[in-house]
Amino acid sequence: MMTKFQPQNARELALVALEGVVEKGAYSNLQVDQLLKKYPLADKDRRLATNIIYGVLQHKLTLEYWLQSFVKGKRLDPWVKTLLLSAIYQFHYLERVPDWAVTDESIKIAKRRGNPGIRKFVTGVLHAVLREGLPDLGKINNPNLRLSLQSSVPQWLVAELVTEYGQEKTEKVLQSINEPAHQVVRVNTAKTDMETIKEALDKMGVEYHESQVAQDALVITKGEVITSSLFESGKITIQDESAMLAVESMHINPNDKVLDACAAPGGKTVQIAEKLIGGHVDALDIHQHKVRLIEKNAQRLGVGDRVTANALDARKVNELFADESFDKILVDAPCSGMGLLRRKPEIRYTKTLDDSKKLHQIQLSILDAVAAKVKKGGIITYSTCTILQQENDQTVQAFLTKHPEFELVKTTTARKIKDNRHSLTLTILPSDFNSDGFFISSLKKGI
Incomplete structure (x- = not known):
């Protein structure tokens, strides 16, 4: 049981967040947002806490391998293990943070939370790490195990990626997923335009550059936009560059009738709605509370009158819609999320290849259900945020x-992304543009 919790301490707040993710299965992004709202930190401390949280999750297998040789199979309380992992992360990956500061803070946390024996144990381990150095991962002979530990990705995923993409591409992907995620905003063209937003960001002192991936996107390199009036008024919204391409590739016409079959939280729904004048988008999600998120998103962006959201499993579309009701359908399907490892590092440890196979069946059943609802000559856009081919090309x-x-x-996009490829489908690997991994395909119904 925690005593004398000091929420103003960045390292202690990071430890609490990591416990929530590792022990209780919370999503890292939600856990970080909730804790930082409840216990606001100064900018410098917030950056440190966030860095530690995502860094430990991204490098967890690597850190655990390094820790093993210093604890020699000793059974540790989960919080003690997490404290040691976070200290080793800071020693190795945070060059600007002095080792003495990491050691001193970690020992103080151990003293506050544990008994004298735990404090002594933590002190001994940390001093041993600094004295002896960390084991050399390059000396591991098994190539897949070595790559797994270097990138902190389970061996099954390494093996699968090597099979699908080859050794060289896999190494690039695995290196890229542990780099920081970009913050990207999409300009809401239903309310404003790119030049107006650029001028507003300039006045705010926010630094940015235009996306090379998506048409209406700006990559934020310095500054905070999510608390700005631009965001609150719906002139901009947060969305990854790759994720924007699914709707871009639909080439929405102003009068289109569109179905977004797996819509929550509504980022792509509102992106579709922005292009509509006279048209309409029906958005579905299986959970009522997520339907409310879609509606809230649509209201904020000023397109609520173009969106109807319903709580419905996409596999039951017959209950609401007649055949050939839509010009275009988006199936942004439930998937393993293996393109999002940069933003949600913890999912790499919880998913299995069997999970991916089960999702393939769900994806196929959704496509089967909506097939009759698109008009002749219309297109179903099938997309996922994974890079595993059994959920992508094999599902198609x-x-x-x-x-x-x-x-x-x-599949074509405004900026002609990877237009010289051989395949008709479009796969964006995390290493291609340092964006999320994404897959998009375009299925046209015969006339």
């Missing part, structure tokens, strides 16, 4: 085998 091919009335057409 399985659908086409069952539905010969559809054909695969080339």
Whole structure:
């Protein structure tokens, strides 16, 4: 039980957040947001706490491997293990933070939270790490195990990526997922335009550059925008560059009737709605509280009158819609999320290859259900935020085998991303543009 918790201490707050994610299964981004709202820190401390939280989660397998040789199989209380992992992370990865400061703070936390024996143990381990140095990962002979520990990714995922993409691409992907995620905003063209937003950001002292990936996107390099009036008034919204491409590739016409079959929290729904004048988008999600999120998002961005959100499993679309009701359908399907490892590092430790196989079946059942709802000549855009091919190209091919009335057409985007590729589908690897990994395909129904 924690005593004398000091929430103004960045390292202690990071420890509490890590406990929530590692022990209780909380999502890292939600856990960080909730704690920093409850216990606001100065900018410098907030950056340190956030860095420690995401850093420990990103490098967890690496840190655990290093820690093993110093604790020699000793059973540790979970919080003690997490404290030691966070200290080793800071020793190795945070060059500007002095080792003495990490050691001193970690020992103080151990003293506040534990008994004298725990404080003494933590002190001994940390001094041993600094004295002896960390084991050399390069000396591990098994190449997949070495790559797994160097990138802190489970061996099954390393093996799967090597099989699908080859050794060289896999190494680039695994290196990129442990780099910091960009903050990206999309300009809401229903309310404003790119030049107006640029001028406003300039006045705020926010530094940015135009995205090379998505048309209406700006990559923020310095400054805070989520608390700004631009965000609150719905003139901008937060969305990754790769995620914007799914709607971009739909080439929405102003009068289109569109179905967003797996919509929450509504980022792509509102992106569709922004393009509509006279058209309408129906958005579905299985959970009522997420439907409210979609509606809230649409209201903030000023497109609420163009959106109808319903709590419905996409596999039950017959309950609401007649056949051939839509010009275009987006199926941004439930997936393993293996393209999001930079933003949600913890999911790499909880997902399995079997999970991916089960998701393939769910994805296929959603596509089967919505197939009849698109008009002849219309397109179903199938997308995921994973880079595992059994959830991507294999799902598409399985659908086409069952539905010969559809054909695969080339996915194209405003900035002609990877237009010289051989495949008709579009796969964005995390290493391609330092954005999220994403997959998009375009399935056209015959006339």
